[in-house]
Amino acid sequence: MLQVFASSVLLSNHLRKPYLCPQALTPESVAKIGNIELGDFPLLLAPMEDVSDPPFRALCKKYGADMMFTEFISSEGLIRNAAKSTQKLDIYEYERPVGIQVFGAELEPMIESTRIITETNPDLVDINFGCPVKKVVCKGAGAAILQDIPKMVRLTEAVVKATHLPVTVKTRLGWDESSKYIVEVAERLQDVGIQGISIHGRTRSQMYKGEADWTLIAEVKNNPRMHIPVFGNGDIDSPQKAVEYKNRYGVDGVMIGRASIGYPWVFREIKHYHRTGEMLPPPTVDERVDAAAQHLEMSVKWKGERLGVLEMRRHYANYFKGLKNFKQVRTALVEMDSSAEILACLDEVRLNYSDADFVGV
Numbered sequence: 001m002l003q004v005f006a007s008s009v010l011l012s013n014h015l016r017k018p019y020l021c022p023q024a025l026t027p028e029s030v031a032k033i034g035n036i037e038l039g040d041f042p043l044l045l046a047p048m049e050d051v052s053d054p055p056f057r058a059l060c061k062k063y064g065a066d067m068m069f070t071e072f073i074s075s076e077g078l079i080r081n082a083a084k085s086t087q088k089l090d091i092y093e094y095e096r097p098v099g100i101q102v103f104g105a106e107l108e109p110m111i112e113s114t115r116i117i118t119e120t121n122p123d124l125v126d127i128n129f130g131c132p133v134k135k136v137v138c139k140g141a142g143a144a145i146l147q148d149i150p151k152m153v154r155l156t157e158a159v160v161k162a163t164h165l166p167v168t169v170k171t172r173l174g175w176d177e178s179s180k181y182i183v184e185v186a187e188r189l190q191d192v193g194i195q196g197i198s199i200h201g202r203t204r205s206q207m208y209k210g211e212a213d214w215t216l217i218a219e220v221k222n223n224p225r226m227h228i229p230v231f232g233n234g235d236i237d238s239p240q241k242a243v244e245y246k247n248r249y250g251v252d253g254v255m256i257g258r259a260s261i262g263y264p265w266v267f268r269e270i271k272h273y274h275r276t277g278e279m280l281p282p283p284t285v286d287e288r289v290d291a292a293a294q295h296l297e298m299s300v301k302w303k304g305e306r307l308g309v310l311e312m313r314r315h316y317a318n319y320f321k322g323l324k325n326f327k328q329v330r331t332a333l334v335e336m337d338s339s340a341e342i343l344a345c346l347d348e349v350r351l352n353y354s355d356a357d358f359v360g361v
């Protein structure tokens with residue numbers, strides 16, 4: 001299943017420009033998941049349903065994501081060979097290191113789907129124990145498992161045993177305010193063999209409300225029994241916040257979700273700020289047009305013309321956020337049915353807008 005996505009130019013451009021880290025890295029300062037070395041401050045692209053598909057991941061990789069995950073894939077769907085689930089297994093050589101995320105509530109489907117995932121040859125298998133949405137939770141999967149820690153441990157152990165690949169877990173602080181057991185949970189999952197954990201600093205009850213609380217994530221990291229990397233997740237939306245949270249909470253790296261939607265430059269901006277203490281200027285109109293066009297072209301290649309065009313509609317507003325007098329163009333972009341027409345419209349944006357048209361620039 002591992003294939004090279006058509007955009008090989010993108011691949012070679014990216015690979016020729018490695019990020020240079022000025023500090024000497026000691027073995028202890030390099031985050032490692034199994035044998036996967038991630039550097040001293042890895043930035044992970046969060047798994048996001050209907051967002052972190054191959055076209056979007058290609059852009060995030062280009063702009064500096066160190067490790068990426070597929071959107072979550074149903075274990076039941078995989079073993080039934082459902083097209084919607086198997087298509088999500090598509091990963092490409094240039095994406096490495098890349099993890100495939102699986103969710104489920106039952107032992108046998110989790111084991112069988114882990115075998116299917118392993119045949120696809122990602123760098124790791126990630127288990128979703130954090131999804132709060134009803135359609136997942138009501139089946140006992142995702143964050144629902146946080147109500148039954150022994151089951152969570154059993155499922156994790158079974159997945160670890162079903163693959164030779166490193167297994168990681170993505171989860172939340174707990175089910176609700178009264179059950180924030182993440183410190184103990186992380187330890188127990190480490191004991192059955194996971195090699196990394198990403199923690200979203202909210203409970204299931206919070207969904208996405210309130211502010212993510214990173215203090216318990218720090219407690220997991222500072223637990224002297226923990227030796228696997230701990231990645232913090234939740235509300236990172238600027239280079240300053242990423243670096244501040246890394247330093248304040250001591251995590252091995254940060255995982256970024258919503259801030260990357262329509263703004264894959266967030267990764268390079270954080271890296272630059274971390275290296276130099278300075279902010280990069282925001283992407284130009286040209287760069288935004290290039291990214292939106294590339295995203296559209298890759299979506300069409302991967303999903304076909306109709307679906308590729310349709311599913312790109314939600315992204316234009318994000319790519320051009322802050323651009324003055326853009327509303328009419330945005331409306332036009334989401335009403336067009338052909339990618340050729342949209343690409344021509346994007347070229348007009350390039351001609352008609354300048355970098356000074358951004359609010360706050």
Ligand SMILES: Cc1cc2nc3c(=O)[nH]c(=O)nc-3n(C[C@H](O)[C@H](O)[C@H](O)COP(=O)(O)O)c2cc1C
Pocket residue numbers: 046047048049050051070071072101128130131170200233234235236255256257258259
């Ligand atoms: C549209 C969307 C889809 C998501 N899908 C998944 C998913 O498939 N698997 C998962 O583990 N988390 C999923 N999440 C949660 C994110 O991975 C992340 O934990 C959350 O957005 C908090 O990080 P952020 O504040 O950086 O966005 C999703 C979030 C969003 C906004």
